[in-house]
Amino acid sequence: MVRIVALNEIQEALKAIDPRREIIPAIQDGFVAYSQGRVVVPPVGELTFDDPKGETHIKYGYIKRDEVFVIKIASGFHGNLKLGIPTCHGLMLIFSQKTGELKCVLLDEGYLTQVRTAAAGAVVAKFFAPRNIRRVGVFGTGIQGRMQVEYLTYVMDIPEVMVWGLNQDEVDGYRADMEPKGFKILTTLDAEDIASTCHFIVTATPSCLPLLAAAQIRQGTHITAMGSDTVDKQELDPAIARKADRFIVDSLSQGLLRGEMYHALRSGLITAEKPIELGAAIADKKRHRASDEEITVVDLTGVAVHDIQIAKLVWAAIEKKG
Amino acid sequence: MVRIVALNEIQEALKAIDPRREIIPAIQDGFVAYSQGRVVVPPVGELTFDDPKGETHIKYGYIKRDEVFVIKIASGFHGNLKLGIPTCHGLMLIFSQKTGELKCVLLDEGYLTQVRTAAAGAVVAKFFAPRNIRRVGVFGTGIQGRMQVEYLTYVMDIPEVMVWGLNQDEVDGYRADMEPKGFKILTTLDAEDIASTCHFIVTATPSCLPLLAAAQIRQGTHITAMGSDTVDKQELDPAIARKADRFIVDSLSQGLLRGEMYHALRSGLITAEKPIELGAAIADKKRHRASDEEITVVDLTGVAVHDIQIAKLVWAAIEKKG
Numbered sequence: 001m002v003r004i005v006a007l008n009e010i011q012e013a014l015k016a017i018d019p020r021r022e023i024i025p026a027i028q029d030g031f032v033a034y035s036q037g038r039v040v041v042p043p044v045g046e047l048t049f050d051d052p053k054g055e056t057h058i059k060y061g062y063i064k065r066d067e068v069f070v071i072k073i074a075s076g077f078h079g080n081l082k083l084g085i086p087t088c089h090g091l092m093l094i095f096s097q098k099t100g101e102l103k104c105v106l107l108d109e110g111y112l113t114q115v116r117t118a119a120a121g122a123v124v125a126k127f128f129a130p131r132n133i134r135r136v137g138v139f140g141t142g143i144q145g146r147m148q149v150e151y152l153t154y155v156m157d158i159p160e161v162m163v164w165g166l167n168q169d170e171v172d173g174y175r176a177d178m179e180p181k182g183f184k185i186l187t188t189l190d191a192e193d194i195a196s197t198c199h200f201i202v203t204a205t206p207s208c209l210p211l212l213a214a215a216q217i218r219q220g221t222h223i224t225a226m227g228s229d230t231v232d233k234q235e236l237d238p239a240i241a242r243k244a245d246r247f248i249v250d251s252l253s254q255g256l257l258r259g260e261m262y263h264a265l266r267s268g269l270i271t272a273e274k275p276i277e278l279g280a281a282i283a284d285k286k287r288h289r290a291s292d293e294e295i296t297v298v299d300l301t302g303v304a305v306h307d308i309q310i311a312k313l314v315w316a317a318i319e320k321k322g
Numbered sequence: 323m324v325r326i327v328a329l330n331e332i333q334e335a336l337k338a339i340d341p342r343r344e345i346i347p348a349i350q351d352g353f354v355a356y357s358q359g360r361v362v363v364p365p366v367g368e369l370t371f372d373d374p375k376g377e378t379h380i381k382y383g384y385i386k387r388d389e390v391f392v393i394k395i396a397s398g399f400h401g402n403l404k405l406g407i408p409t410c411h412g413l414m415l416i417f418s419q420k421t422g423e424l425k426c427v428l429l430d431e432g433y434l435t436q437v438r439t440a441a442a443g444a445v446v447a448k449f450f451a452p453r454n455i456r457r458v459g460v461f462g463t464g465i466q467g468r469m470q471v472e473y474l475t476y477v478m479d480i481p482e483v484m485v486w487g488l489n490q491d492e493v494d495g496y497r498a499d500m501e502p503k504g505f506k507i508l509t510t511l512d513a514e515d516i517a518s519t520c521h522f523i524v525t526a527t528p529s530c531l532p533l534l535a536a537a538q539i540r541q542g543t544h545i546t547a548m549g550s551d552t553v554d555k556q557e558l559d560p561a562i563a564r565k566a567d568r569f570i571v572d573s574l575s576q577g578l579l580r581g582e583m584y585h586a587l588r589s590g591l592i593t594a595e596k597p598i599e600l601g602a603a604i605a606d607k608k609r610h611r612a613s614d615e616e617i618t619v620v621d622l623t624g625v626a627v628h629d630i631q632i633a634k635l636v637w638a639a640i641e642k643k644g
Contacts, residue, residue, distance in 0.1 A: 002429055004326050045367045045380060047391060054422050058367060058380060058393065069369060071380065071395060073415065075422030089422040091415075093395065100376050100397030100411040105427060107324060 003104040005318055010108050013317040019119065020154045026313055027119040028126070028282060030063075030305040031250065035279025038064050041304045052079040059304035062097055068315075069097050072307040074110055086110075092311045104315045112314065116306040117226060118147035120250070121202060122155045124224050127281065127288045128248070128296040130199050134159055137198030139191070139211050139235065140227060141165040141174040144204035148226070149183065152202075160184040162194055164211075192216060203227050203235040214239035220292050226300040228259045236260050236297070238267035241274070245294040246287070249275045251303050259301040275299075325426040327640055332430050335639040341441065342476045348635055349441040350448070350604060352385075352627040353572065357601025360386050363626045374401040381626035384419055390637075391419050394629040396432055408432075414633045426637045434636065438628040439548060440469035442572070443524060444477045446546045449603065449610045450570070450618040452521050456481055459520030461513070461533050461557065462549060463487040463496040466526035470548070471505065474524075482506040484516055486533075514538060525549050525557040536561035542614050548622040550581045558582050558619070560589035563596070567616040568609070571597045573625050581623040597621075 005013075017023055033039050045058030054077035062069035074090035081087060088110035094103045106112065136158050138145050149161055161183055165171040171187035178185050188194065194201060195216035203211060205227045212223070214237045227235045241247045241264035255261030255275055264270045278298065281287035289296050327335075339345055355361050367380030376399035384391035396412035403409060410432035416425045428434065458480050460467050471483055483505050487493040493509035500507050510516065516523060517538035525533060527549045534545070536559045549557045563569045563586035577583030577597055586592045600620065603609035611618050 004427075040369065042367060042369065045364060045382065047362065047364065047382065047384065049384075049391075049419060051387075052420060054419075056391070056417070056422060058382065060367065060369065060380065062369065062371075065373075069371075069378070073393060073417075073424075075417065077420075077422040080421050083421065085421060085423070087422075089417070089424060091424055093413075095378070095395075095397065095411070097371060097376075098374060098399075099402050099405065099407060100378060100399040101407070102395075102411060102413055102429070105326075107424070 002102050003315070003318065005104065005106050007107055007109050007111060009318065010106055010111065010314055013314050013321065014115065016317050016321070017313055019151065022313060023115070023119045023310070024122045024151070024154060026309040027116060027306055028123045030309040031123060031279035032283050033063050033279070034251070034303055034305045035277045035283065039305045040064065052077060054079070059307055061304040061308060063305065063308060067097055068094050068103065068308075068312060070094055070304070070308040070311045072113070072304065074113060092307060094311050094315050104318070106311060106314060112310045113307065114143050114147055116310040117144060117300070117302065118151035119310070120300055120306060121148045121224050121226060122151040123282070124278070124298045124300070125152055125155050125200070128222050128246070128298055129156055130220050130222060130289065130292045133157070133200045135198050136161050137194035137201040138163045138204065139194070139202065140204035141170040142204065144226065145174065145202070146178060148202045148204055148224070149178070150181070158183070160186060162186040162188055162198060164188050164191055164194055205235060206233060207235050208232050209234065210237040211235050212240065213237045214243045217243060217295055219295065222289070222296045224298050224300065225260050228299075229301045230258050231262065234260065234263045238264040238269045240297060242269040243295060244297040246276065246289070246296045247274050248278050248281050248296070248298040250278045250300045252277045254301045254303065255299065260297070260299040324424050325637070325640065327426065327428050329429055329431050329433060331640065332428055332433065332636055335636050335643065336437065338639050338643070339635055341473065344635060345437070345441045345632070346444045346473070346476060348631040349438060349628055350445045352631040353445060353601035354605050355385055355601070356573070356625055356627045357599045357605070361627045362386065374399060376401070381629055383626040383630060385627065385630060389419055390416050390425065390634060392416055392626070392630040392633045394435070394626065394633075396435055414629060416633050416637050426640070428633060428636060434632045435629065436465050436469055438632040439466060439622070439624065440473035441632070442622055442628060443470045443546050443548060444473040445604070446600070446620045446622070447474055447477050447522070450544050450568070450620055451478055452542050452544060452611065452614045455479070455522045457520045458483045459516035459523040460485045460526065461516070461524065462526035463492040464526065466548065467496065467524070468500060470524045470526055470546070471500070472503070480505070482508060484508040484510055484520060486510050486513055486516055527557060528555060529557050530554050531556065532559040533557050534562065535559045536565045539565060539617060541617065544611070544618045546620050546622065547582050550621075551623045552580050553584065556582065556585045560586040560591045562619060564591040565617060566619040568611070568618045569597050570600050570603050570618070570620040572600045572622045574599045576623045576625065577621065582619070582621040
């Protein structure tokens with residue numbers, strides 16, 4: 001029997017899944033399995049549309065000797081804003097790896113991608129955040145700009161957050177939503193305010209131009225760059241990758257084609273020897289942050305293994321509920 | 323609102339769709355649109371499994387300026403037979419080409435692929451069958467061996483069918499199922515019986531070795547070869563492609579990689595100039611069968627445009643029912 005699960009049921013099921021003890025460890029395990037070659041992830045399938053502009057990605061794969069495989073379909077149609085409907089759509093499909101049978105359709109409309117990406121940010125913080133963060137800096141006022149902060153609370157204390165946005169309305173909206181959740185929010189339209197006061201920075205924008213220059217990055221700063229996942233998008237000056245003591249990416253093979261690693265290689269400011277794959281870094285203590293003076297940069301472009309991991313968790317929770 | 327449609331509802335909806343006036347013309351239009359470059363069909367996505375052996379294919383695409391795009395997932399796990407469950411599984415997903423929204427989930431378990439493939443066989447017969455067929459020859463006693471014959475009745479008279487199988491049980495089972503449907507069925511285990519008595523032949527097997535040799539093919543014979551859709555599978559002696567007056571394939575680009583065209587090119591018995599794409603042949607009367615003396619061979623490997631076409635028809639029928 002195929003189980004069809006609507007978004008509200010998925011959100012309900014997530015309440016029964018402990019982010020600290022279940023989601024974040026599952027995503028961490030996914031990074032490690034991926035870097036150990038225990039995950040089969042073919043190249044992303046893609047459809048693009050001209051009128052109106054839109055794109056659809058198909059990410060799929062499986063962990064070897066696991067019970068299931070997962071296919072995720074995610075679309076982005078930015079013109080939808082004018083129509084008053086969400087820009088992102090999609091679903092996840094869970095199949096048996098033993099029989100090919102469809103087991104579960106998660107009609108998540110892109111929400112589980114947000115969850116697994118936020119959890120990936122928390123995994124990064126576990127291994128690369130400096131100690132005693134006084135203020136977290138966030139570029140981007142969208143869903144990820146919010147969820148990254150919420151998930152960071154599971155692995156570190158966040159006394160206050162400074163958010164950067166394109167205009168005052170954006171950052172005011174962010175503050176209005178986040179303060180009732182118990183966060184102390186400062187706002188700015190000047191990237192330098194974040195660079196000069198925050199040692200833990202998350203970039204979560206669709207920017208195609210660097211938001212931060214290498215000269216702005218102080219000793220002891222960590223940056224999680226999770227906005228760029230295409231050839232065009234870029235959030236960091238490529239010289240930051242050179243300046244960093246540790247430059248980590250979620251996928252070396254994807255980093256050749258997209259994200260901050262792609263731009264840094266293309267600029268010639270680093271060579272392909274510099275980036276370390278996150279799962280390999282997690283598995284090797286010598287590759288974790290070693291002092292509060294290091295500059296660390298982690299570039300996340302998104303790998304299907306996280307879709308597999310979050311889909312499995314949600315499905316298990318739904319099955320358990322009966 | 324996403325519409326979720328189970329297999330029994332799909333089969334019910336199909337009863338309201340006229341094969342002659344709706345399904346076969348839609349598949350024919352799909353071939354033409356494909357050959358005219360009006361269809362976007364990226365390379366097939368693929369996952370393979372070792373233990374147990376299995377494979378999953380993702381076929382997807384859209385007709386330009388259409389309302390929807392379609393993603394089809396189809397799996398084959400042959401070890402399922404031992405478990406008493408079907409070997410083929412899968413579903414089709416229909417999305418809006420304007421907004422990316424998921425519109426309909428057709429839980430067809432591979433059935434619509436069978437329907438569109440059978441309809442493709444009927445389209446082929448319209449343009450390449452000799453006149454006055456006395457007996458249709460069928461290689462293969464599976465679902466396609468049956469459905470091809472059923473769909474052929476929509477475009478030609480079939481006085482009798484001779485079926486070839488690997489053993490007497492198989493062909494007896496075929497006869498037992500098909501005679502109650504009004505077909506006169508003869509059976510054989512010798513391919514020569516079909517080659518020497520049938521001018522219209524369908525091959526619908528998973529064979530990896532030729533079932534027919536070039537010397538067996540008489541003047542005036544038509545062959546629809548629809549079993550081979552991979553590098554390994556092959557149903558015809560490659561010399562048949564050379565001997566044929568017309569050698570037609572559903573997709574020139576896929577034919578470079580799989581099916582009878584692939585084997586014929588690889589053998590060096592034909593050059594890449596010989597195969598004509600089916601949609602181009604349909605659109606040009608000079609490329610249809612011109613006499614009852616010609617030998618014609620049509621090699622079908624399956625193109626996503628047919629999945630698009632059948633999914634749209636079924637969805638429209640379901641929406642109409644309300």
